[in-house]
Amino acid sequence: MNTLSTPLPSSFVGSNKTASPQSRSARIGFWGVCASLAVVGFFTPNGFVTSVAFAVPAILGLLLWREGEPPVLLFGCAFQWLQATAAIFYTNHFGQTLEEAFGSNELSVATWLSILAVVVLAVGIRCGFIGAGKPRRSELEFEASRMDIKKVTILYGLSFVGAALLHLIAWRFPSITQPLLAMAALKWGVVYLLCYTVMHQRQGYGILVVCLGLEFTMGLFGIFADFKSVFFVLVVAAMSSPLALRGRRLVVTVICFVILFTLGVVWTAVKMDYREFLANEGTANEEAIPVERKLGKLADLVESVTWDNFTDGIDALILRVSYVNFFALTLENVPTRVPYENGELWGGSVMHVLTPRFLFPDKPALDDSERTRLYTGVQVAGTETGTSIGIGYVGESYVDYGPVGMFAPIFLLGLFYGLINRFFITAAKYKLLGAAMAVSVLIFNAYAIETSNIKLVGGVVSVALVSVVIYNLCGRTIANFLKQSPASKAGVRQLPSETRIA
Numbered sequence: 001m002n003t004l005s006t007p008l009p010s011s012f013v014g015s016n017k018t019a020s021p022q023s024r025s026a027r028i029g030f031w032g033v034c035a036s037l038a039v040v041g042f043f044t045p046n047g048f049v050t051s052v053a054f055a056v057p058a059i060l061g062l063l064l065w066r067e068g069e070p071p072v073l074l075f076g077c078a079f080q081w082l083q084a085t086a087a088i089f090y091t092n093h094f095g096q097t098l099e100e101a102f103g104s105n106e107l108s109v110a111t112w113l114s115i116l117a118v119v120v121l122a123v124g125i126r127c128g129f130i131g132a133g134k135p136r137r138s139e140l141e142f143e144a145s146r147m148d149i150k151k152v153t154i155l156y157g158l159s160f161v162g163a164a165l166l167h168l169i170a171w172r173f174p175s176i177t178q179p180l181l182a183m184a185a186l187k188w189g190v191v192y193l194l195c196y197t198v199m200h201q202r203q204g205y206g207i208l209v210v211c212l213g214l215e216f217t218m219g220l221f222g223i224f225a226d227f228k229s230v231f232f233v234l235v236v237a238a239m240s241s242p243l244a245l246r247g248r249r250l251v252v253t254v255i256c257f258v259i260l261f262t263l264g265v266v267w268t269a270v271k272m273d274y275r276e277f278l279a280n281e282g283t284a285n286e287e288a289i290p291v292e293r294k295l296g297k298l299a300d301l302v303e304s305v306t307w308d309n310f311t312d313g314i315d316a317l318i319l320r321v322s323y324v325n326f327f328a329l330t331l332e333n334v335p336t337r338v339p340y341e342n343g344e345l346w347g348g349s350v351m352h353v354l355t356p357r358f359l360f361p362d363k364p365a366l367d368d369s370e371r372t373r374l375y376t377g378v379q380v381a382g383t384e385t386g387t388s389i390g391i392g393y394v395g396e397s398y399v400d401y402g403p404v405g406m407f408a409p410i411f412l413l414g415l416f417y418g419l420i421n422r423f424f425i426t427a428a429k430y431k432l433l434g435a436a437m438a439v440s441v442l443i444f445n446a447y448a449i450e451t452s453n454i455k456l457v458g459g460v461v462s463v464a465l466v467s468v469v470i471y472n473l474c475g476r477t478i479a480n481f482l483k484q485s486p487a488s489k490a491g492v493r494q495l496p497s498e499t500r501i502a
Contacts, residue, residue, distance in 0.1 A: 027061065034058040044092040049111060053085040056115060063126045068137020069425055070192065070240045072439050073417055075232070076447035077122050083449040084114035086322035102328060110327040110395075113403060114449065117394045120407045121414040128418020136431050140196075140240070143432040147197045148484040149204040155482065156190045156211060163187040164218075175357045182462040186470060188233055189440030191215065193432065193482075195237035199252070227263060231256045232443060240435075261317075269313035270301040323450040327395040329376035334399050338375055345371075345396045346409050349454040353461050368452050375399050392450040413456070417446050420464055428471065430479040437467040 034057055041050030057078065064074040088111060091101045098108040166184035170177045194211055198204040212230055219227030238252045277297050305313075334340065357363050368390030372380050380389045391399075393413070397406035421438050428434025445451075445459040 027065070030061060031058045045095055045097050046088050046092055046108075049098070049108070049115075050088055050092060053081075053088050053115060056081055056085075056119060059119060060122050063122045066129070066135040068140055068240065069135050070196075070236050070435050070439050072236050072442045073122075073125050073421055073446060075236050075239070076417075076442065077118055077125070079447045080118045080121070080449040081115070083321055083323045084111065084118055086318055087111055087324050090318050090322065104332070106328040106331040107324060109403075110324040110331055113398065113406070114324050114327060114394055117397070117407065117410050118449075120410050121417075124411040124414020124416075125418035125421070127411075128415045128420075129422050132422045132426050136425055136435075139431040140435060141200060143430065144197050144200040146484055147193075147201070147432070147482050149194075149197055149201065149207060151482050152190075152194050152197055153204075153207050153211075155478070156187075156194050159187040159190040160214070175361055178357065178458065178462045179466060182459075182466040183470075185444070185463045186437070186440050186467065188229070188443060189436035189438075189467075191230060191233045192237050192439040193436040195234050196240055196432070196436075199237060199241070227267075228260055229444065231260050232447075233439065236439060236443060264317050265310060265313040266302060266305060267313075268317045269305050269309045270298070273301055274298060323392055323448075326372060326376055326378075326389070326391045326450075327398070329378055330391050330395045330399060333377045334375055335402075337377065338399075340402055341400045343400050345400045346453055349452075349457040352454050353458050366452070366454060368455075371396070371452070390450055390452045392448075393453040393456055394449055396453050409453075413453075416460070417442060420460065424467070424471075428475070430475055433471070433475060433479055437471060441467055 034054055037054040038051040041054050042048065044050045060074060060077050060081065064077060065071060087098060087101075087107065091098055094101075098111060099105050101107065163184040163186075166180045170180040170184070173180070191211065195208060198208045212234065215230035216227045219229060235253055235256045238256070274297065352363075355363055366388075368388045369380050372378070372389050372391050375391055375395070394406070394410065397409050400406065401408065420441060424434040424438035424441070425431065428437075441460060441463045445456060445463065
């Protein structure tokens, strides 16, 4: 059995001493772009907050970038930054201030608090890396060079089938749904492993395209549009390299964002009709609808999209990404009509983890919409229509502790994320396998500002525990299986002995 253990060198995260000249130049260029946009932003209708919004990505990069390691938490914070600031750019486009758009200053206050929350989250993450030592770029690249892409593909095939089966049966056994879904989430670690290895070795791109196409196609058939997930993983893999901001890595990243944006707009334009189709055709079980009928319906809907539908989709997508409106409504309602909860919501998230459903079968089901109705005073769709709408962990932190105390649990959440990421990457004997597991744990649990704290904590803990168990039971077996045969790795460049992986 493999165990996780590591010495912890006493150096702070993100030291520029290990950064390559190209990486330093890219960072300086990125900071220059952010500074220029911040200056330009000052002359927009939301001048000061726009300038601050453009400055934050540079701060996030400074805090969270570790050269050569998967920037899964930087990606998560960047996406949350986008959700926190989308309303600024949207109202600027129409020449309005946030106050004019909302009719009061609550939207402006919610935006400021959300931006600060993302920065505090990033500070907490960085504190989790104190003492972690230099980035593990050399070890990760060395292990990737020894991987057999065909064997990684076999592992991906097994994980794809396994995840599909787990999703199929998870909801039929409510008492163990969470651990089954946690096991299914490990598939994304294998997808990351395949993406990283292919891009590092610069071969096997055909296999990668098949993987992307398969995940994209299967994601289209779900009611929640999971087609974007594989592109998120690809972006994180592409940004794992010190060459991320130049050459083909930069091209891959830009293409991914363009594809995601275009698909997001098209999906936003057709999703209501598609969901209505699934509800009408699937009756009790959406999965019972034949794949060819789903594909045919999607094709018909996409073909019917006009330019007017597309532009309407852009507006709807921006409003969907922006998740400060419900927070603003919460500010109007708490504590004026509903008192602060004084820690009840965060305490409940911890208790939810400590009371697993298989031991406490009477534990109530989660309903984000119920919380939203209570704290915003607005009636929103809920589980009765297959929908869940939450105010997000930032809004819930405010409801618990007010506009000042709310940042304490957010900092601790960031520290929690940072320690998990550090644990898998620095403590694992097989660094690339550990990095892949860190991606599977964090990428879809730490990127959305609208996620409820009870789902955040429960999701991260369950996937992390499953990952630790799988690593300890199977880590050595998996790592040995994925290695190239002696004949195929004869020409691989060896690293100095002190950086070799046992």
